[in-house]
Structures are given as structure tokens and as C-alpha cells.
Amino acid sequence: MGRLIRALTAAVLLLGAAPAIAAPITATDSLGRTVTLEAPARRILLAAGRGLPALAILDRTVVDRLVGIGRDLQRQSPDIHKAYAAYFPRLSTLPVIETGPGGFPTEQAIALAPDLVILDRTQAGGVASDGVNPLLRALAAAGIPVAVIDLHGHPLRDTGPVMRLLGRLLERDQEAEAFTSFIGAHLAAVAARLQDRNTQPVVFLHAHAGATPCCFSPGQGTFSDDIQAAGGRNAAAALLPGASGQVSAEALLGLDPAVYVATGGTHLADKGGLVLGTGVDRETAQAALAAVLQTPRLAQLSAIRSGRAYGLWQGFSVSPVNVLAVEVLAKWLHPDLTRDVDPDATLAELNTRFLAVPMDGTYWISPQ
Structure with missing residues (x-):
């Protein structure tokens, strides 16, 4: 009996030592x-x-x-x-x-x-x-x-x-949770600042500006969601039932939005479009935005004449750090309510804590 017990004990120990099947x-x-x-x-x-x-x-x-x-x-x-x-x-x-x-x-x-x-x-x-x-x-x-x-x-x-x-x-579950918590906290902070807003500025977002005929724009989703989260209303949403589409210059002039936002990237550098992104300095981005804003039909917009025209990196439309677009848009649309929202600080923290390759360039720009 003793030998049997010892054998059973050894078998149990061997089973316990076997590697677990994941x-x-x-x-x-x-x-x-x-x-x-x-x-x-x-x-x-x-x-x-x-x-x-x-x-x-x-x-x-x-x-x-x-x-x-x-x-x-x-x-x-x-x-x-x-x-x-x-x-x-x-x-x-x-x-x-x-x-x-x-x-x-x-x-x-x-x-x-x-x-x-x-x-x-x-x-x-x-x-x-x-x-x-x-x-x-x-x-x-x-x-x-x-x-x-x-x-x-x-x-x-x-x-x-x-x-x-x-x-x-x-x-990498822990890394995913840390990042999503960071993004969620920043989006919640913007939403909290905008609770007391009494306006919802109408925004026209001109995608790939300067490189295509006027004017390609988001309809539903993508940047339209960002505009809404930043306390604005997408001017093209009522015209474009899909994700994006073309809005004629005549239709845009009829909309006459309060705010005009052009998007661009380095993929437009050889096409005469707005250039923003990694490796782009502010002077280059500023000059590219100025050229877009001088387009004859666009120059007639009230937003451009009043200085409420800006440039935003197109890459935010497919980026996990899209929260930066929301913070920047909120600053442009509601400057009085978002004084303590700091996209530059958010970008710096993203670079330090999360991004394997730092974002080093110009990702948003205002007219001079």
C-alpha cells in the first residue's frame, strides 16, 4: 500500500510539473x-x-x-x-x-x-x-x-x-489599456470644457486641399465626428450622405461656413497642396496654407476673410492619436472655453509615453 501511495504521489507531482497548455x-x-x-x-x-x-x-x-x-x-x-x-x-x-x-x-x-x-x-x-x-x-x-x-x-x-x-x-493588453485610458481622459476633458457652450460653429473641412478640384470633404464619420466632438457642426454633412464626397465651389459659397479647415500632408508636396506632417517645418506649412487660402473662389469665404481658416494634418483621419485633431479643433472653435486644453502638451506626452517614433513636425497651422 505504501508503494502505491508513493507512486500515485509521484504521478501527481509529475503532472503538476508538466507545462500548462496555453x-x-x-x-x-x-x-x-x-x-x-x-x-x-x-x-x-x-x-x-x-x-x-x-x-x-x-x-x-x-x-x-x-x-x-x-x-x-x-x-x-x-x-x-x-x-x-x-x-x-x-x-x-x-x-x-x-x-x-x-x-x-x-x-x-x-x-x-x-x-x-x-x-x-x-x-x-x-x-x-x-x-x-x-x-x-x-x-x-x-x-x-x-x-x-x-x-x-x-x-x-x-x-x-x-x-x-x-x-x-x-x-500587449496592458499597453492597450494604458493608451486607450489616456485617449479617453483627454476626450472627456474636452467634452467637459464644452458643456457650457452656447454656439455650434459651422465648419467646412476641405480634404487634400489645393491638390484636387474644390472641394472634397467628409460627409459622415471620419473628421465629421471630430468636428462634432469639438463643439462644431460639419457643413458638408447635410450634402454628403456617405463618408465623403465632392462639394462644388458654388455650393460652398452658399454654405459660407463660420470656420474653414483645410487638410493636407506630405503626399501633396508635389501637387501644390497643403503640406503638413512629420518633418514639415512651420514656415513650409504656413506658406502652403497661405497659397490655398488665396485660391480665388475660396478667398471669397467669410471664414477666410475673417481669419478663421486653418490647416490640419490629413493623417489624423487614420491615426490612433486622432484625439489631437479634436483638441485642436476645439481650440479653434471655442477658444474661450478651452484655454487649458493644450494640444502641444498632449503631443509631447504621447511622444514620451506611447509613440515608438516621435511625431516631430507640423500637424496643425493657423494663418499668420
């Missing part, structure tokens, strides 16, 4: 799909290249986890790509994928052998009622999990869930 990681993506990983992602195909800053907030060495990246980062945010490539030389050596006229390069993606593919909502395309489509089905058939993220459609609503999703998949 439970699968599950999270919900921007399409409401359940994403399941057997372990934290180590070989990520970041097809949504402009999501790199979001990932780097959670893991400052996340570039070491990438096996490929979408061309959208370099094409649409060249300033961000340049800054990250300077900090992480490996970024420039990664295979680049691009969704072209033929659709998403599924075979190239599978050949990279990722353990996670991250798509933005546009790349993923429409899905059926079961939450799948041919692209998602093909990747699933190859045994590759896919997470779809959306930082663009409604950034104020969706940034928190996206960051928690990515934090879960990278095993």
Missing part, C-alpha cells in the same frame, strides 16, 4: 468577427500598412514581428514611412504587398507564411451575413487568421476597440 487567444475585430490565435502573433503580415503606428504603440519593436507590409503606408503617408524606416531599418527590407486592380494578392500573402494578417476594412471588402467573403475564406483555408481593423470610418468610436484587439493579439 489557451487560445480570442478577440473581436472591426467586422465583429472572432479572431483566434494559438499564441501571440509573431509573423504578422500588416497589409494595412498605415496601422504601423498603432501596433508600435503596443510593442516598440513590432517591426521585428512583421513579414510584410502594405504599400499604403509609403504611398499615402510618406512622412510616417520615412520616419519609421529611419528608426527601424528592417522596415525597408520587408516584402511589400498592394491591393491592385486584380484585388488582394492572396497567393503572395500565403507565401509569406504569416501567423496573422491584418487588413483594413477597405482591403477586406464587403462580407456576407456570415462575416466572410472569398478573400477571408481563402486565407482561412490556408490556416491563416485574419484581423480586420478600421481606424478611419469612426475613429472616436473605434480607436479603443481596435487598440484592445491588437493588444490582445500581440499579448
Whole structure:
């Protein structure tokens, strides 16, 4: 009997010493799909290249986890790509994928052998009622999990869930929670300052200003949500039922908004548009804004004649630090109520606490 007890005790001890089998990681993506990983992602195909800053907030060495990246980062945010490539030389050596006229390069993606593919909502395309489509089905058939993220459609609503999703998949839950708490606190502070406002200035936001015919503007979501959170009303919302669209110069003059905001980025540098972003000095941004405001039809707007015309970085429309756009807009729309709101201080704290690559440039500008 003694030998039997000793044998059973030894067996129990051996079982206790055996390594525990880790439970699968599950999270919900921007399409409401359940994403399941057997372990934290180590070989990520970041097809949504402009999501790199979001990932780097959670893991400052996340570039070491990438096996490929979408061309959208370099094409649409060249300033961000340049800054990250300077900090992480490996970024420039990664295979680049691009969704072209033929659709998403599924075979190239599978050949990279990722353990996670991250798509933005546009790349993923429409899905059926079961939450799948041919692209998602093909990747699933190859045994590759896919997470779809959306930082663009409604950034104020969706940034928190996206960051928690990515934090879960990278095993960086604490980092995700710290960042989303920071953003939430700053948005709440702006809302508190605006409780006593008695006006709601009408704002026209001119996207990619100076590089396209007048005037491309957000309708629903994106910057329209920022304008509302900053205590304003989007002039184009009543005209544009979708996410964005074209407003003619004649229609804009008829609206005659109280405030005009042009957006731009370094992708417009060779197109004669408003230039803002990483690596852009204030003098360059100031000159670019002045050129936009001198456009004959725009110059007739009351907002421009009265000095209530400004420039804002287009990159905020897909950035996890979109809170900066809200703070800046609130300062422009309600200066008396937001004296203690300090976007420069917020940016400095983001750089110190969260951003792997500091945002160093001009991201908003006022006329001289």
C-alpha cells in the first residue's frame, strides 16, 4: 500500500510539473468577427500598412514581428514611412504587398507564411451575413487568421476597440489599456470644457486641399465626428450622405461656413497642396496654407476673410492619436472655453509615453 501511495504521489507531482497548455487567444475585430490565435502573433503580415503606428504603440519593436507590409503606408503617408524606416531599418527590407486592380494578392500573402494578417476594412471588402467573403475564406483555408481593423470610418468610436484587439493579439493588453485610458481622459476633458457652450460653429473641412478640384470633404464619420466632438457642426454633412464626397465651389459659397479647415500632408508636396506632417517645418506649412487660402473662389469665404481658416494634418483621419485633431479643433472653435486644453502638451506626452517614433513636425497651422 505504501508503494502505491508513493507512486500515485509521484504521478501527481509529475503532472503538476508538466507545462500548462496555453489557451487560445480570442478577440473581436472591426467586422465583429472572432479572431483566434494559438499564441501571440509573431509573423504578422500588416497589409494595412498605415496601422504601423498603432501596433508600435503596443510593442516598440513590432517591426521585428512583421513579414510584410502594405504599400499604403509609403504611398499615402510618406512622412510616417520615412520616419519609421529611419528608426527601424528592417522596415525597408520587408516584402511589400498592394491591393491592385486584380484585388488582394492572396497567393503572395500565403507565401509569406504569416501567423496573422491584418487588413483594413477597405482591403477586406464587403462580407456576407456570415462575416466572410472569398478573400477571408481563402486565407482561412490556408490556416491563416485574419484581423480586420478600421481606424478611419469612426475613429472616436473605434480607436479603443481596435487598440484592445491588437493588444490582445500581440499579448500587449496592458499597453492597450494604458493608451486607450489616456485617449479617453483627454476626450472627456474636452467634452467637459464644452458643456457650457452656447454656439455650434459651422465648419467646412476641405480634404487634400489645393491638390484636387474644390472641394472634397467628409460627409459622415471620419473628421465629421471630430468636428462634432469639438463643439462644431460639419457643413458638408447635410450634402454628403456617405463618408465623403465632392462639394462644388458654388455650393460652398452658399454654405459660407463660420470656420474653414483645410487638410493636407506630405503626399501633396508635389501637387501644390497643403503640406503638413512629420518633418514639415512651420514656415513650409504656413506658406502652403497661405497659397490655398488665396485660391480665388475660396478667398471669397467669410471664414477666410475673417481669419478663421486653418490647416490640419490629413493623417489624423487614420491615426490612433486622432484625439489631437479634436483638441485642436476645439481650440479653434471655442477658444474661450478651452484655454487649458493644450494640444502641444498632449503631443509631447504621447511622444514620451506611447509613440515608438516621435511625431516631430507640423500637424496643425493657423494663418499668420
